[in-house]
Amino acid sequence: MLETVSKDELLPGEYKAILKGLYPDITTERGLLNVAYRIRAYGVLKDIEGCSWLCDEKRMTAGEKDAWKPTILMELGKIRDTEAMIAISLQICDIKPKQKQGALLVKQARLGKDRGDTVDLANELIGTINNYSDRYEMEPDDMLEALEIAYQQTAELKQREQEDTDD
Numbered sequence: 001m002l003e004t005v006s007k008d009e010l011l012p013g014e015y016k017a018i019l020k021g022l023y024p025d026i027t028t029e030r031g032l033l034n035v036a037y038r039i040r041a042y043g044v045l046k047d048i049e050g051c052s053w054l055c056d057e058k059r060m061t062a063g064e065k066d067a068w069k070p071t072i073l074m075e076l077g078k079i080r081d082t083e084a085m086i087a088i089s090l091q092i093c094d095i096k097p098k099q100k101q102g103a104l105l106v107k108q109a110r111l112g113k114d115r116g117d118t119v120d121l122a123n124e125l126i127g128t129i130n131n132y133s134d135r136y137e138m139e140p141d142d143m144l145e146a147l148e149i150a151y152q153q154t155a156e157l158k159q160r161e162q163e164d165t166d167d
Contacts, residue, residue: 001112003080010036010077037077038070044082045073045089053093071099075106097127 011019011033019032026032045051054076059067072092079085088109092102101123108120129143 002084002110004078004110005037005040005080007033010040034074037075038073039077041073041077041085041089042068044085045076048086048089051086051089051093053096054089069099069102072102072106075103075110079106079110095124095127096131097124098130101127 011029015036016029016032019026019035023032023035026035042055046055046057053069054072055068056064076085076089076092079088088106092105097105104123113120132138133143
């Protein structure tokens, strides 16, 4: 389990007042805290090679769509250990999940979910499929065929492992 930055550390009175002035439309403390977490993650990751998918300063400044992933950054900003934050960020940038799935992956890493399970694997596979289908036009039948190939290869691997155990 990774240590989380506390609310009191992240949002002292002076900083809270500054954020209120910068973001007058955010009226709750939770909302301001989420902004502070995003800012913290951005400050750590903005110059890290390989993390531009999460926060690309040039594209953000230009106002480009999808130049940053605020939901994932908010979850990353909760991680106290900046080296762990960077390592997790690089993994997230490799798989490029949807924001909700990415935030969930970061939260699971932060809370120390030890072992993968079928739901996590399914979510990652869905994220990979969504990412691929965003880049390439494919018919649903083609996607199902690709999943069948992956299933067959996994079944063959399982069979080989079983044969090695029997020997």
